[in-house]
Amino acid sequence: xxxxxxxxxxxxxxxxxxxxxxxxxxxxxxxxxxxxxxxxxxxxxxxxxxxxxxxxxxxxxxxxxxxxxxxxxxxxxxxxxxxxxxxxxxxxxxxxxxxxxxxxxxxx
Numbered sequence: 025x026x027x028x029x030x031x032x033x034x035x036x037x038x039x040x041x042x043x044x045x046x047x048x049x050x051x052x053x054x055x056x057x058x059x060x061x062x063x064x065x066x067x068x069x070x071x072x073x074x075x076x077x078x079x080x081x082x083x084x085x086x087x088x089x090x091x092x093x094x095x096x097x098x099x100x101x102x103x104x105x106x107x108x109x110x111x112x113x114x115x116x117x118x119x120x121x122x123x124x125x126x127x128x129x130x131x132x
Contacts, residue, residue, distance in 0.1 A: 025068045025069060026068055026071065026103070026106065026107050026108050027068070027106075027107045027108070028064045028067065028068060028107070028108050028110055029107045029108065029109055029110065030110040031109070031110060031111055031112075033111070033112055034100075034110045034111060034112050034113050037112055037113040037114060038060065038113050041056060041097060041113065041115070042056065042057070052095075055094065055095070056092075056095050056097075059092040059093050059094055059095045059097075060092055060095075060097070060099070060113065062092075062093060063090050063091075063092050063093075063099050064099070064108075064110075066090065067090055067099065067101060067108050068108060071088075071101075071103040071108055072088075072103070073090065074088030074089050074090040074099075074101065075088060075089055075090075076088050077089070078100070078120055078121065078124060081121055082121055082124055082125065084102075084124075086102045086103065087100065087101075087102055087111070087124075088100070088101060088102070088103075089101070091116070096115055096116040096117065097113055097114065097115055097116065098113070098114050098115075098116055098120070099112075099113055100112045100113070100114065100124060111124070112124060
C-alpha cells in the first residue's frame with residue numbers, strides 16, 4: 025500500500041468543507057471525515073480505481089478522482105512511484121476544471 029500524501033491545498037479544501045458542515049450541519053462533520061478516510065484507504069489499495077475524466081480535459085495525464093460515499097466531494101489525486109499524491113478535495117458542484125487549474129502540477 026502506498027501512503028497518502030496530501031498537498032497543502034487539499035488540506036485547506038478539507039478544512040473549508042469541515043467549517044461549512046460545522047456551520048450548516050454539525051451532525052454531518054464526523055460522517056464527512058469518515059467518508060474521506062474511507063476514500064483514502066480505498067485509493068491506497070486500488071489507486072487505479074479513480075476516474076481519469078478530467079485528466080484529458082486538463083491535459084494532466086495520470087490525474088484521477090474518486091467520489092466520497094454519501095458526500096458530494098471528489099478526491100483528486102495522482103499515483104506516483106512511492107505514494108498517492110492528493111491534489112484537491114472539491115465539491116462536485118464546483119467548476120472542476122477551473123478549480124483544478126489553480127494547482128500547478130509541480131507544486132506540493
